[in-house]
Amino acid sequence: MTILLFDESEQFESDEWTLKMSAQGKMLKNHNVRHVLLVHGTFAGNDALGLFDLFEPIDQKLTGSTIITDTLKTQGKKLLNHLAKDIGNYTPEYAQAFGKALNHEISCALFTWGSGNYHLARLKGTIELAETLANIITQDKILDTERILLLGHSHAGQLFALLTTFLENGEKAQRLYKIMENSQHLGNIEELLSNLEKIKTVNLDIVTFGTPVRYSWGDYKKYRLMAIINHRSEANISGLLGTRDGDYVQQWGVEGTDIFPPNETALNDELNAVLDKGRDIPALIDSLANKGRRQAHTANNKPVGKTLLVDYKDNAVTLSERLDINEGNAFQYLYYC
Structure with missing residues (x-):
């Protein structure tokens, strides 16, 4: 793990910020990056509780489409973005x-997934991510020598880990396909396989911000991982309200912290044996007792990528100060990509 200091001297969209981002864009272009995809974390999507999966069949019977569900998802995401x-x-x-700061020479887009805090939501998000990436590769005619950069907050990293597991196509991927066969909401396996074949033609650069170390990563050669963590010292619960020690969600949002899925609960729980224990109090207690930062790894515990421990300087003495932190913090993350 590498420790870095955090530089927050430039404000978002200031001339200095734009100049520095433009320099980053040139660097990305020199490294053959053609597209950047931004992926939000848990509870920041368009179906955080998974309720729209329940409503879609009703919507189809009422309207012959999913127009009501889609509208609710879109408006809900807009409200969440505002808040x-x-x-x-x-x-x-x-x-x-x-995209503007990169002189529009590199495409930049958002990817929205349901963002539920349970296995099936992440698996569904991964399948949708694979479809999005395959479409980008086809539409932008991305070559096998070029790269796609994935940037993800929090549990978006679990989607990336699952994607690399599918790309590895080992035993774990086969077990995930078995789960897909029994689900009404996870889509078509043949379509996923087709999308994965397209993704295998390009290289993936993956950067995560505050992703809890949960799902193992695929042992697959055509991706690189950089995990960035807000860190100041070993995580102790006494410093939680002021984020004294850094990112507590990254440290403790691990095995055992999932919520109940609204449907296909039994199928979701089958994934405990494939991924990790989603809802498990003993596992959660063990996680709270662990104060050290973890390293991303494969199913065989082989370390993956590089982890950067960065002091974002967002620690506050009081809760009121914590809630008044400048939103520029998150915008500066990209300086370390």
């Missing part, structure tokens, strides 16, 4: 500013 802004989230305004 959450850049907290575990990427907004359309940020994506636009990012």
Whole structure:
């Protein structure tokens, strides 16, 4: 793990910020990056509780389509963007500013998934992510020598881990396909396989911000991982309200912290044996007792990528100060990509 200091001298969309981002864009272009995809974290999507999966069949019977469900998802996401802004989230305004700062030479887009805090939601998000990536590769005619950069907050990293597991196509992927066969909400396996074949033609650069170390990563050669964690010292619960020690969600949002899924609960729980224990109090207690930062790894516990421990300087003495932190923090994350 590497420790870095945090530089927050430039404000979002200031001339200095734009100049530095433009320099980053040139660096990305020199490294053959063609597309940047921004992925939000848990509870920042368009179906955080998974309720729309329940409503869609009713919508189809009433309207012959999913127009009501789709509208509710879209409006709900807009409201969340307004309220959450850049907290575990990427907004359309940020994506636009990012693309503009890169001189529009590299495409930049948002990816929205349900964002539920349970296995099936993440698996569904991964399948949708694979479809999105395959479409980008086809539409932008991305070559096998070029790269796609994935940036993700929090549990977006679990989607990336699952994607690399599918790309590895080992025993774990086969077990996930078995789960898909028994689900009404996870889509078509043949379509996923087709999308994965397209993704295998390009290289993936993956950067995560505050992703809890949960799902194992695939042992697959055509991706690179950089995990960035807000860190100041070993995580102790006494410093929680002021984020004294850094990112507590990254430290403790691990095995055992899932919520109940609204449907297909038994199928979701079958994934405990494949991924990790989603809802498990003993596992949660063990996680709270662990004060050290973890390293991303494969199913065989082989370390994956590089972990950067960065002091974001967002620690506060009081709760009121914690809630008044400048939103520019999250915008500066990209300086370390």
